[in-house]
Amino acid sequence: TLQATFYGHTYDNPFMNASGVHCMTTTELDALADSAAGSFVTKSATAEAREGNPEPRYVNVDLGSINSMGLPNLGLDYYLDDAIKRQASHPDQPFVMSVASYQGFNEYVANMRKIQESDYTGLVELNLSCPNVPGKPQMAYDFEDTDKLLTEIFAFYTKPFGVKLPPYFDIMHFDKIAAVLNQFDLKFVNCINSIGNGLYIDEATDTVVIKPKGGFGGIGGEYVKPTALANVRALKQRLNPSIEIIGTGGILTGRDAYEHLLCGASMLQVGTQLEKEGLGVFERLTAELLAILEAKGYASIAEFKGMLGTL
Template identity: 65%
Template sequence: MPVDLTTTFSGHTFRNPFMNASGVHCMTIQELEELDNSSAGCLITKSATSSERAGNPEPRYVAVPLGSINSMGLPNAGIDYYMKYALDRQANKADSEPIFLSVAGMSVEENLKLLRKVQDSAFNGITELNLSCPNVPGKPQVAYDFETTKIILTKAFEFFDKPLGVKLPPFFDFAHFDAMAEILNQFPLTYVNCINSVGNGLYIDVEKESVVIKPKNGFGGLGGEYVKPTALANVRAFYTRLNPSIKVIGTGGIKTGRDAFEHLLCGATMLQVGTQLHEEGVSIFERLTKELQEVMAEKGYSTIDDFRGKLNSL
């Protein structure tokens, strides 16, 4: 039986639901082009600030047995760099699916400035506003401040009329799922992305009796297998609470086709791969696509819509 991974998202059709997580293999145009030429269904740019940022001192990313720990500090080439890539791609690959452009301001004002720049441009893809920047010293995650989140979205939708999604940190309490969903449901969002890394973990090298990353005295965001149960919980929590028009992108702990199947079963529409992409390179998308098709074939599913969101409870 043929297995079709075609995915419809924001009015566009993608050959499969896989893409990179913002921050991984998307810093430079060369990396973005490698993604574009891979088996990924789509790609997203590095979260961009108004101007170039060097990020935190190294080492700031370390692979650990069940995933990764990082405190990157939003290194990026600046919004103009990624906007130029996106517009050049639109002009040269007019028949291709659109890409996602990620922006992350360091303040309410900068977030709105970045969105205004996208709004005033010819960019016709999908924009992601990163409300989860846990790795900037001294700055709280915006999405943990519900009042500020509502202020940003209220002001943004006064002028922004292109497809817009938000990237969220993980939430851990039903009351927080409820409160955030209540806010998000007030706006014409295209999607939410669950989750960014689980913030402020600590990994220790016993031999050296030391932390393994330099910023923040070793505290950093966890990714990979460590975070999959939390990611799945957030995907499910928001899938069951948000308006049906707001889709969910599942991010966190996708290492195999079975992991991808779990995210889709919880209700995700697109899937982003971070830690494992960092370790394996863009060839991972060919493997994940094949493995997901095998899982679906075993279960007798011919399309993702046959099972998306249909997680059983006991």
């Protein structure tokens, strides 16, 4: 069995979409709910609806993808309304609501306050790794501000939530973010968002491939797997055992999924490959992961989760 236990619920399998892919509208979310994915997450919502950046703003390349979407979304009220109806009509099928901020600190707090005051009781993924108004790094690269923000939110927020993190590349940074997060009763952390501000150049034209930001954009896909695995592993080793890990980044095959689970992930999100392959990716990944378990003689994910070998 591929059953995955995550924050008190057992899912048929650990696979989800990664926020941003196939989750903008109720129609797209319904299709995810009807797919072979174990669960799903909504598009990161900001206080107001946003058009996002000019196109082209997402491009698939051989080894992955590059994007600078600019937080296009239908606004927090839309996703909250959808979520409240969805949890009433499908109480047996939990999902995750992604919440972001474009304006920075105060908007994060206001968005969480609105959810606290709503009838939604499910999981929230607070996206601390989304593009911001220029002049500030993304929230989770500012350890002091992240500490302040979570302190302020936990002063009033009583529902379950976790955070989506950007990749870190230094052992000191793993130590620092874990020390901040361990002060709070977070239910999960999701590692990783895209590797920020890469540049892809088209060989035929010697130009960038996306229009916003002079071509700079977040990198996903095969490029990011080693970084994603390192972040899942490093956070798993440092966080309180009560904080579960969602592994995201470079999951194209059952083997990639298996490696994220070895590093300690409980759930797995698929972004670039879902965008390339469509919803059928979830059937393929579940079949490939199940074949690996069978070949290795494992009856369940619990038998190897977190058990990465070292030399």
